[in-house]
Amino acid sequence: MIISQKLLEDEDSVHEAVNRIMPPEAEVRNIWIDPALSEVIIECDDPASAVGPKGSNVLALREEIGWLIKVTRAPARESRTQHDIRRYRKEMAEERKSLMRKFGTRIYRQKRPGEPWVxxxxxxxxxxxxxxxxxxxxxxxxxxxxxxxxxxxxxxxxxxxxxxxxxxxxxxxxxxxxxxxxxxxxxxxxxxxxxxxxxxxxxxxxxxxxxxxxxxxxxxxxxxxxxxxxxxxxxxxxxxxxxxxxxxxxxxxxxxxxxxxxxxxxxxxxxxxxxxxxxxxxxxxxxxxxxxxxxxxxxxxxxxxxxxxxxxxxxVESTYGAPQSIQPTRQQASQELQDLIIDSLNRNGKIFCPVFAVGRSRLA
Ligand SMILES: [Zn+2]
Structure with missing residues (x-):
């Protein structure tokens, strides 16, 4: 993997500027850069302090380094996937830059003549x-x-x-x-x-x-x-x-x-x-x-x-759109689940809740 000298220098100066301009109470945890988009993502515990009054810190930083600044709240638990994707994007910066140019050229090509249809x-x-x-x-x-x-x-x-x-x-x-x-x-x-x-x-x-x-x-x-x-x-x-x-x-x-x-x-x-x-x-x-x-x-x-x-x-999606696909109200569904749990506990049973797909559950 070849990361250009210029990129390393850019990254150093971005880190230096972020650390100097962001106030300590922002509690910056991570600084990610995406050179293909000239974007810096600042993960911190207190985004409001990081942004500053009327966005003053972000404006000062943008003024100095000229990159797009995104401030986000640091997650409670670090995501390995997100970490890997951001690192991979940085490594692939040169290639992604040329891809973006290629995509842009294609989008703004000369239109074909003729009757429009879809x-x-x-x-x-x-x-x-x-x-x-x-x-x-x-x-x-x-x-x-x-x-x-x-x-x-x-x-x-x-x-x-x-x-x-x-x-x-x-x-x-x-x-x-x-x-x-x-x-x-x-x-x-x-x-x-x-x-x-x-x-x-x-x-x-x-x-x-x-x-x-x-x-x-x-x-x-x-x-x-x-x-x-x-x-x-x-x-x-x-x-x-x-x-x-x-x-x-x-x-x-x-x-x-x-x-x-x-x-x-x-x-x-x-x-x-x-x-x-x-x-x-x-x-x-x-x-x-x-x-x-x-x-x-x-x-x-x-x-x-x-x-x-x-x-x-x-x-339009119609997975549950058949005439017989009528869902109970939230109240009815919660009551039914509650009754099942109480009934199982009364019989010293155990409760397993299988979740059939990503994003369909939450920790209470
Ligand atoms: Zn889905």
Whole structure:
């Protein structure tokens, strides 16, 4: 691994400036730099003190080093995955810089002439649960939303329809967008990189970290079950290199004719609905992929964002959408659980609570 002298010097001066400008009461724990984006992430115990009155500390720091400054609260327990991803990004800074330039050049290419049109192709998760993958094609661009695995013992159904002629060649794909980090939405993403995709992957920062954790886990589980994993760790690393984190509400150009905004879907940490504005003016078409959503506020998350300026086409998750899929109220469900626990304890029983997927439980 070659880290350039310039990068080491940059890093030293960033550390020096942060330590000088941040007040001691901020309790800075970690300083991360992402040279590809010229971004510094400062993890501390007291973000308010770190930011300073009216953002004065952040402004002073930005003035001095010229980098973007992000201040976050240090987590109670350090995440190994997040740590590894940030370190890997730093190591890959030069390559990521040139990738960003390449992505940018492609997004702002000359538009093709001709009548605008949009088509959505179902490549997985339609009339079935799992292996979510939607292809959006316009006269200008091709975008994939989610690349999931199907939880099934039928090997031929695990992957979405990668061999669909509409999808190939992968060089023509402008971007992949990931709604959230459940395996049925991200489980097969590294397969795209194994087959040679080298374009951007857009998702929120928590989705980036969680999906990497689950993809590594997917390899372990496949091996433990005696199956050949569909991809390697190298494919996952290639994928991390191509991830561009996007925060909720930030409108971003992702191809010459598509602007994307992600909004809270209320489902798991970082889960998003994807809002695509295709074209402009009279021919503009606005598409919304809900992703997996939670319509009401839960104990863990705010309710999904459902207010969008205008939607022409909506693709909505319907896992629990059948006429008989009526959920009990929270009060009824809590009461039922409480009765079961009391009943078991009265009989000196033990209580196990299996959790079927990431982000579906919390420690009380
Ligand atoms: Zn989900």
């Amino acid at each position: 088509r959505v192709t179902a490549l997985g998760s339609y009339r079935e649960v799992g292996r979510a993958m939607h292809l959006v094609t316009t006269n200008e661009s091709k975008i994939l939303v989610d690349v999931g695995a199907k939880p099934t013992s039928n090997i031929s159904e695990v992957q979405p329809f990668f061999s669909a002629p509409e999808l190939l060649p992968l060089d023509n794909l402008d971007a992949v967008i990931i709604t959230h980090a459940h395996v049925d939405h991200i489980g097969m993403l590294p397969v795209l990189f194994k087959y040679g995709y080298r374009g951007p992957v857009y998702c929120t920062p928590p989705t980036r970290d969680l999906m990497t954790l689950l993809q590594i886990d997917y390899i372990k589980v496949a091996r433990a079950e005696g199956n050949e994993p569909p991809y390697s760790k190298a494919d996952i690393q290639e994928c991390i290199k191509h991830v561009i984190d996007i925060n909720w509400g930030d409108k971003t150009d992702i191809s010459p004719d598509i602007k994307m905004t992600m909004e809270n879907a209320g489902h798991i940490l970082g889960s998003s609905s994807v809002y695509l504005q295709v074209g402009e003016g009279k021919s503009e078409h606005r598409l919304l992929f809900s992703g997996d959503i939670k319509y009401e506020k839960s104990w863990l998350f705010d309710a999904a964002t459902v207010r969008f300026p205008k939607v022409d086409t909506l693709v």
